Amino acid sequence: MDKVFDAIVVGARCAGSPTAMLLARKGYRVLLVDRATFPSDTLSTHLVHPLGVDALAQWGLLDRLVATGCPPIHTYSFDFGEFTLAGAPGTAEAPLAYGPRRTVLDKLLLDAAAEAGAEIREGVTVEGLLAEDGRVTGIRGHARDGAPVVERASVVIGADGWHSTVAEAVKAERYDEKPPILAGYYSYWSGLPMAGRAENYAGERRGFLAIPTHDDLTMVIAGWPYAEFAANKKDIEGNYLGAIAMAPAFAERLRGARREAPFAGAAVANYFRKPFGPGWALVGDSGYLRDFITGQGIMDAFRDAELCTAALDEAFGGTRSFEDAMAGYQQSRDAAVKAMYEFTCELATLEPPPPDMMRLFRAVATNQAAMDDFARMNAGTISPAQFFAPANVEAMLKRGVATYPA
Numbered sequence: 001m002d003k004v005f006d007a008i009v010v011g012a013r014c015a016g017s018p019t020a021m022l023l024a025r026k027g028y029r030v031l032l033v034d035r036a037t038f039p040s041d042t043l044s045t046h047l048v049h050p051l052g053v054d055a056l057a058q059w060g061l062l063d064r065l066v067a068t069g070c071p072p073i074h075t076y077s078f079d080f081g082e083f084t085l086a087g088a089p090g091t092a093e094a095p096l097a098y099g100p101r102r103t104v105l106d107k108l109l110l111d112a113a114a115e116a117g118a119e120i121r122e123g124v125t126v127e128g129l130l131a132e133d134g135r136v137t138g139i140r141g142h143a144r145d146g147a148p149v150v151e152r153a154s155v156v157i158g159a160d161g162w163h164s165t166v167a168e169a170v171k172a173e174r175y176d177e178k179p180p181i182l183a184g185y186y187s188y189w190s191g192l193p194m195a196g197r198a199e200n201y202a203g204e205r206r207g208f209l210a211i212p213t214h215d216d217l218t219m220v221i222a223g224w225p226y227a228e229f230a231a232n233k234k235d236i237e238g239n240y241l242g243a244i245a246m247a248p249a250f251a252e253r254l255r256g257a258r259r260e261a262p263f264a265g266a267a268v269a270n271y272f273r274k275p276f277g278p279g280w281a282l283v284g285d286s287g288y289l290r291d292f293i294t295g296q297g298i299m300d301a302f303r304d305a306e307l308c309t310a311a312l313d314e315a316f317g318g319t320r321s322f323e324d325a326m327a328g329y330q331q332s333r334d335a336a337v338k339a340m341y342e343f344t345c346e347l348a349t350l351e352p353p354p355p356d357m358m359r360l361f362r363a364v365a366t367n368q369a370a371m372d373d374f375a376r377m378n379a380g381t382i383s384p385a386q387f388f389a390p391a392n393v394e395a396m397l398k399r400g401v402a403t404y405p406a
Contacts (some may be wrong), residue, residue: 001061004315005029005153008139009118010126010166013042013102015284016159016299017306021059024116026313031151032113033139034160039107044264046099046219047198047295049379050090053098055302068104071196071212073097076375078200079247080353083365086197088374090279097198097217097379105298120379124149129169129280130154135374136189136279138363151383154163155312155322157281159301162268164286170277172287176341181348182291184223185236186267192218192257200378203246205350207293210250217260220244223293225350226267236263268292272334275308276326283308288333290341291348296380300337307332341383343377360393363400370396 009020012034020032036042048056056062066072069138074096089097103274114120123144130138130152138152146235158166194212201208209223222243224232240263245251268289275287311329315322353361364370373396377387386392 003029003151005031005151006118006270007031007155007157007312008033008151008153009157009159010034010139011159011161011164011286012038012110012113012120012122013106013159013161013283013301014109015286015301017106017113018055018059018172018281018302019157019159019308020118021109021113021242022136022305022309023312024113024118024349024361026309028312028316031121031153032110032118033121033126033141033149034368034404035123035125036112037101037122037144042102042106043264044102044383045209045221045292045295045297046101046213047298048100048105049097049098049295049299050094050381052299052302053090054094055299055306057094059112061108061374064108065098065100065105068100068108068214069102069193070098070104070214073099073194073196073198073211075197076195076200076378077348078202078374078378079250080202080358080361081247083362085361085365085371085374087368087371087373089198089375089379090381094254094381099198099213101214104214119317121149126165129166131279134278136277140162148201154316155279155281157283157308160286162285162289164282166280166290167273167282167286170280172273172275172277172282174271174273176272178345180226180229180267180269181224181345182293182350183226183229183232183265183267184221184264184292185240186219186221187240187256187259187263188213188217188219188261189254190260192220192253193217199250200251201244201247202350203243204352206243206246207350208243208247209295210223218257219256221265221292223348223350229267234267241269272341272342275304275330275333276322281329282328288337288341290337293348294340294344294378294380296337296340296344299380303336304333339383339385340380360397363397367396368398370399
């Protein structure tokens with residue numbers, strides 16, 4: 001009789017490998033497939049915010065990342081031209097962020113899934129899904145040598161990104177959609193030390209972020225409104241450097257650095273997908289995607305892996321029906337990210353903050369605790385709903401050392 005897995009995970013990066021690892025650690029039979037072979041690169045903002053770092057620690061993987069020489073990030077700064085807000089993005093228990101190359105992080109996660117007992121098959125392209133009586137029962141595709149691949153499972157989990165084959169095959173319902181808002185490109189620079197900081201620069205219709213990564217390199221990503229995407233693609237380097245020129249001091253630092261790689265970039269839509277149905281589930285960008293400006297993707301993928309694994313464990317164990325357990329997964333995911341989703345989409349417009357917001361930011365700039373909270377809000381350590389709650393805003397304004405005109 002053909003082997004039947006408890007779960008087949010399609011996609012072996014930041015959502016898929018942790019999901020496979022966590023399910024395998026619970027004793028389930030898991031197959032993890034990806035069309036890529038590892039180590040390999042992918043488009044990424046690189047940032048693992050402190051709560052994502054905490055997940056790595058809980059999984060026993062943080063020491064492995066640290067051992068790769070990835071530099072820690074202890075401060076997020078936000079330069080608004082008139083003033084800079086600089087604060088700690090984490091907590092006492094999880095104070096640091098990291099910006100690893102995906103060639104390193106994804107391989108580390110894949111190896112952890114294999115060590116947990118998941119069966120790994122690289123170079124497998126999934127072309128479609130198997131189904132019986134309206135329920136997904138497996139995958140079909142081919143290996144790199146062209147050999148057909150047909151495997152069956154109780155559930156197929158799509159962790160295959162925003163062009164998800166799984167999500168498209170099951171016609172996963174989208175909701176709360178917003179069109180692409182921002183376009184961005186990044187490259188890696190040597191000779192641009194960051195001293196443990198992630199530096200954000202915000203201007204009218206332009207913005208950029210610089211974070212330290214592996215091999216003494218700094219990843220610098222610059223963005224502009226999606227309406228300019230097609231035109232600006234004709235001169236990516238010129239528009240990239242033009243965006244950075246809005247911050248003269250950083251632009252001068254960049255002139256002393258050396259670009260070490262071609263530019264890479266994209267624009268993405270913003271949406272939620274229903275993350276489950278008969279015999280299938282979605283994690284990571286395949287189920288929920290937001291603009292990259294807040295760098296939430298890796299942390300969200302880790303959270304999805306934990307939430308989806310917990311729900312499937314309940315369903316497999318019979319303590320809840322599949323429908324009830326996975327509906328709980330969807331509710332928990334949406335509740336965790338909804339406020340950040342709205343904040344991210346607003347931030348991605350690159351419109352200047354309105355006067356009341358600038359007044360708040362000026363007050364925040366006079367108080368280190370408030371700046372720490374601002375950094376934590378951008379890191380997802382605390383929710384934007386918490387930071388911008390009326391009572392909290394009033395308290396921050398009162399704590400301001402001076403009163404500023406609107």
